[in-house]
Amino acid sequence: MSYQIPKFRHPDLPVNELGYTKAAYEGSISTLCAGCGHDSISGALVRACHELSIEPHKIAKLSGIGCSSKTPTYFLGKSHGFNSVHGRMPSVVTGAAMANRELLYLGVSGDGDTASIGMGQFAHVIRRNLNMVYIVMNNGCYGLTKGQDSATADEGSAGKKGDVNPFNAIDLCSTALQMGATFVARSFSGDKEQLVPLIKAAMSHRGFALIDVISPCVTFNNTAASTKSYEFVRDHAEATGTVDFVPMRQEITTSSRPGAAHEVTMHDGSVLRLYEDADTLNPFDRRSAMMALMDHQAEGTILTGLIYLDKNSRDLHDVLETSHRPLNQLEEGELCPGNKMLVNINASLR
Amino acid sequence: MKPTDLKNPEYFHKVVDCQYACPAHTPVPEYIRLIAAQRYSDAYMINWYSNVFPGVLGRTCDRPCEPACRRVRVEDEPVAICRLKRVAADNKDDISARLPAVPKKKNGKRIALIGAGPASLTVARDLAPLGYSLDMYDNQFAGGGMMRSQIPSFRLPLTVLDEEVNYILDMGIDATFDIQVDSLKQILDKDYDAVFVGTGAPRGKGLNLPGLEDARDHVFLGIDWLASVAFDHTDKIGKRVLVLGGGNTAMDCCRTAMRLGGEDVRVVVRSPFEDMKASPWEKEDAMGEGIPFYNNHVPKEFVIEAGVMKGMLFEKVEAHYDEDGKRSLIPTGEDLVFMEADDVLMAIGQENAFPWIERDLGVEFDKWDMPVVDKSTFQSTNPKVFFGGDSAFGPENIITAVAHGHQAAISIDLLCRGEAVSKRPPPMTNLASQKMGVHEWSYDNAVAPDPRYAVPHAPLEKLLKDRKLEVELGFDPATGYKEAERCLNCDVQTVFEEVRCIECDACVDICPTDCITFTVNGPEEELRTRLSAPAINLSQDLYVSADLPTKRVMVKDEDVCLHCGLCAERCPTGAWDMQKFLYNVSGTLV
Numbered sequence: 001m002s003y004q005i006p007k008f009r010h011p012d013l014p015v016n017e018l019g020y021t022k023a024a025y026e027g028s029i030s031t032l033c034a035g036c037g038h039d040s041i042s043g044a045l046v047r048a049c050h051e052l053s054i055e056p057h058k059i060a061k062l063s064g065i066g067c068s069s070k071t072p073t074y075f076l077g078k079s080h081g082f083n084s085v086h087g088r089m090p091s092v093v094t095g096a097a098m099a100n101r102e103l104l105y106l107g108v109s110g111d112g113d114t115a116s117i118g119m120g121q122f123a124h125v126i127r128r129n130l131n132m133v134y135i136v137m138n139n140g141c142y143g144l145t146k147g148q149d150s151a152t153a154d155e156g157s158a159g160k161k162g163d164v165n166p167f168n169a170i171d172l173c174s175t176a177l178q179m180g181a182t183f184v185a186r187s188f189s190g191d192k193e194q195l196v197p198l199i200k201a202a203m204s205h206r207g208f209a210l211i212d213v214i215s216p217c218v219t220f221n222n223t224a225a226s227t228k229s230y231e232f233v234r235d236h237a238e239a240t241g242t243v244d245f246v247p248m249r250q251e252i253t254t255s256s257r258p259g260a261a262h263e264v265t266m267h268d269g270s271v272l273r274l275y276e277d278a279d280t281l282n283p284f285d286r287r288s289a290m291m292a293l294m295d296h297q298a299e300g301t302i303l304t305g306l307i308y309l310d311k312n313s314r315d316l317h318d319v320l321e322t323s324h325r326p327l328n329q330l331e332e333g334e335l336c337p338g339n340k341m342l343v344n345i346n347a348s349l350r
Numbered sequence: 351m352k353p354t355d356l357k358n359p360e361y362f363h364k365v366v367d368c369q370y371a372c373p374a375h376t377p378v379p380e381y382i383r384l385i386a387a388q389r390y391s392d393a394y395m396i397n398w399y400s401n402v403f404p405g406v407l408g409r410t411c412d413r414p415c416e417p418a419c420r421r422v423r424v425e426d427e428p429v430a431i432c433r434l435k436r437v438a439a440d441n442k443d444d445i446s447a448r449l450p451a452v453p454k455k456k457n458g459k460r461i462a463l464i465g466a467g468p469a470s471l472t473v474a475r476d477l478a479p480l481g482y483s484l485d486m487y488d489n490q491f492a493g494g495g496m497m498r499s500q501i502p503s504f505r506l507p508l509t510v511l512d513e514e515v516n517y518i519l520d521m522g523i524d525a526t527f528d529i530q531v532d533s534l535k536q537i538l539d540k541d542y543d544a545v546f547v548g549t550g551a552p553r554g555k556g557l558n559l560p561g562l563e564d565a566r567d568h569v570f571l572g573i574d575w576l577a578s579v580a581f582d583h584t585d586k587i588g589k590r591v592l593v594l595g596g597g598n599t600a601m602d603c604c605r606t607a608m609r610l611g612g613e614d615v616r617v618v619v620r621s622p623f624e625d626m627k628a629s630p631w632e633k634e635d636a637m638g639e640g641i642p643f644y645n646n647h648v649p650k651e652f653v654i655e656a657g658v659m660k661g662m663l664f665e666k667v668e669a670h671y672d673e674d675g676k677r678s679l680i681p682t683g684e685d686l687v688f689m690e691a692d693d694v695l696m697a698i699g700q701e702n703a704f705p706w707i708e709r710d711l712g713v714e715f716d717k718w719d720m721p722v723v724d725k726s727t728f729q730s731t732n733p734k735v736f737f738g739g740d741s742a743f744g745p746e747n748i749i750t751a752v753a754h755g756h757q758a759a760i761s762i763d764l765l766c767r768g769e770a771v772s773k774r775p776p777p778m779t780n781l782a783s784q785k786m787g788v789h790e791w792s793y794d795n796a797v798a799p800d801p802r803y804a805v806p807h808a809p810l811e812k813l814l815k816d817r818k819l820e821v822e823l824g825f826d827p828a829t830g831y832k833e834a835e836r837c838l839n840c841d842v843q844t845v846f847e848e849v850r851c852i853e854c855d856a857c858v859d860i861c862p863t864d865c866i867t868f869t870v871n872g873p874e875e876e877l878r879t880r881l882s883a884p885a886i887n888l889s890q891d892l893y894v895s896a897d898l899p900t901k902r903v904m905v906k907d908e909d910v911c912l913h914c915g916l917c918a919e920r921c922p923t924g925a926w927d928m929q930k931f932l933y934n935v936s937g938t939l940v
């Protein structure tokens with residue numbers, strides 16, 4: 001009997017620009033249920049970070065409480081991590097991001113952690129446009145406490161016990177748009193081809209980037225009557241169009257596919273290419289994005305892909321005009337400039 | 351690609367690399383697990399049924415299984431399969447009661463076996479329990495063939511050989527030793543129902559170099575010299591010995607010479623070190639005994655002074671390889687090298703010789719004077735005459751001879767029952783789940799880096815004084831257990847059932863070696879380019895499912911699968927399962 005992952009890896013794994021294989025971005029073996037969508041999202045994060053050649057120690061992964069919030073143990077084992085209080089991950093990220101703007105902040109949360117206990121923090125961190133990636137592993141139920149409906153469970157959906165949810169669902173993408181989010185996407189744990197480029201784009205976005213990932217709970221919410229089951233999501237997902245992410249260092253002319261509807265140069269110089277299949281959505285227009293979400297909701301389908309992107313996003317550091325150097329790199333003399341400076345400041349306020 | 355046909359027993363057989371590479375297809379992982387469980391007798395019997403001489407082969411096998419071992423592809427060194435076989439043989443209990451019974455009442459069919467080497471003995475063992483009357487003829491004083499005459503006792507003690515030869519001879523085989531069969535016609539005239547020829551490749555090749563006439567008393571053919579040592583006709587050799595040749599016989603010659611008084615023993619080979627035919631471990635052992643190899647030296651002539659051999663002259667060459675890898679040895683132009691020698695052993699190859707087979711008996715010979723033998727039935731053009739072992743297709747090794755023997759026995763049995771010899775029985779296979787609990791399998795599925803354990807040797811100073819003292823001491827049971835645990839259990843197959851799959855990707859995410867991909871189907875060559883990890887080892891198959899609901903297929907590259915079972919552990923629906931695949935080549939006994 002065993003429950004451990006062998007140390008052997010494929011001998012011909014590709015290495016990224018740092019010379020690392022994917023293995024450098026892996027974590028401990030998952031203790032979630034077999035088949036949990038969250039593990040696929042962890043896999044997608046590993047792939048995205050490897051392909052972006054991010055140095056593992058330049059990432060901080062923060063989470064709250066819940067199945068979702070356990071996952072940071074299962075990826076990026078060499079990165080910084082903080083498992084915070086239930087629903088309070090955004091405030092911890094805010095503090096960390098203010099102190100050290102040079103790390104990439106990856107917040108991992110679930111539907112309970114975000115839409116119930118953490119709803120207030122979620123709203124305010126969006127409002128402030130904190131520079132972070134916020135991933136919701138959204139399974140519509142409380143998997144750690146035997147699968148009760150969560151606030152994102154759709155009205156009429158039923159989990160393993162069969163009780164139909166009588167309440168209206170909170171749609172996190174709509175909420176985020178309403179709160180002024182500058183990057184909003186939705187995806188599905190079972191579709192890495194879509195999810196991985198979205199994660200890369202979110203990581204290159206300057207400002208708050210939400211990816212609401214529908215992630216089926218195989219144990220409690222993968223029933224025929226659930227709207228967050230593998231089968232239902234596969235049958236009802238409608239992508240806004242496919243997304244290609246071209247990192248800054250990769251020469252754009254070598255891209256494989258022509259005919260991109262939009263090319264967006266991200267803050268770090270990389271390029272996001274959007275190939276649209278339908279013309280119902282303008283992903284650079286907040287009202288169009290809201291309309292598209294509501295239209296799909298009315299049809300009973302799930303809109304996935306990049307839903308909204310503000311090309312002129314200004315993050316919290318820009319707004320507050322904070323120091324360009326991280327606080328943790330400032331010397332004592334800069335942090336405490338002395339009595340003379342204090343006198344000058346006081347004088348300017350008279 | 352078409353979905354993989356799991357009904358074809360060869361698909362999963364090929365995944366068990368060691369078993370597939372073994373000429374006799376011994377179920378290797380199955381007996382290795384039994385060794386780990388200290389069920390040595392059971393492990394021995396699996397071997398005995400499959401390869402007839404586990405104790406002999408556990409010391410002397412050419413081990414084609416080991417280069418094929420999956421450990422080579424994920425770590426470095428293969429599992430010491432051969433030496434584990436010896437652990438089973440060394441630690442077994444008395445197994446005589448487990449040997450198949452031989453009926454007292456015979457079936458009336460009489461078979462002649464010419465030669466008492468591994469091929470003939472295998473035929474005898476496979477047919478005796480069926481009631482055949484078997485007459486065996488051999489020119490040596492005891493059974494075993496080249497295992498007795500050519501393999502030195504320091505590699506294969508006589509007690510081990512005798513035990514396993516006697517298991518067979520004791521089945522009521524009517525063996526006549528010390529007899530030279532010099533006419534196949536005479537044998538056929540005795541009205542046998544079938545004749546099996548297992549006479550090996552008994553003729554050593556020699557080099558006719560200038561000076562040979564005068565040096566003749568000091569120049570010996572390797573295999574003949576080894577035989578005369580084995581039979582106690584020779585017990586000493588000169589102090590300075592040159593061994594010509596780079597194969598396993600050369601290694602046995604030089605090491606034997608060291609034990610018979612040789613002090614300056616050298617192996618001189620035409621080819622570069624890497625191209626030498628000897629098994630790497632034989633080379634290592636010879637070098638470990640302090641024997642130097644002189645590579646790229648082509649023998650030119652014997653140096654005779656006043657009618658006495660002084661040594662030999664060699665020309666130095668360099669190996670050049672053309673685009674097809676074909677080698678040519680080009681002289682460097684340096685002066686010839688002189689090496690002193692009291693005696694010279696020529697071990698440059700051996701060949702078949704059938705002067706005793708009359709050419710008007712319906713046994714056809716080809717242009718190389720080799721009998722025309724069917725590769726699967728081992729029948730010659732005379733339907734009653736079969737060939738096997740080295741005498742069928744030229745020099746190979748013991749395990750190949752055993753494999754030939756099994757097939758020839760099936761043919762002889764079919765012939766005697768009046769059936770077509772081309773009607774080969776299919777292999778017997780079994781596939782069964784190994785799941786015991788949530789994280790529990792019936793086999794040790796944990797896989798860890800674990801370098802191969804070395805077999806301890808007896809002290810060299812003792813070895814060189816006693817040519818019969820066995821060099822290898824064998825693994826003790828504790829080390830044998832550790833080595834057995836290195837086995838990756840490749841026979842426990844990852845079996846995928848597409849109707850259960852919900853495409854959650856859990857298997858893809860957990861697989862430590864990135865074997866699994868869900869993608870749209872395509873031609874194999876193109877499909878290989880878009881899998882999770884490079885699938886560049888074309889000798890390893892892709893396992894492809896039927897179409898899944900999303901119109902994709904599951905593709906698994908078998909190349910570096912660790913058989914750790916994590917895909918099955920992480921599968922929420924049981925679409926993946928670990929199932930043990932037993933594959934037994936059908937023989938007359940099973």
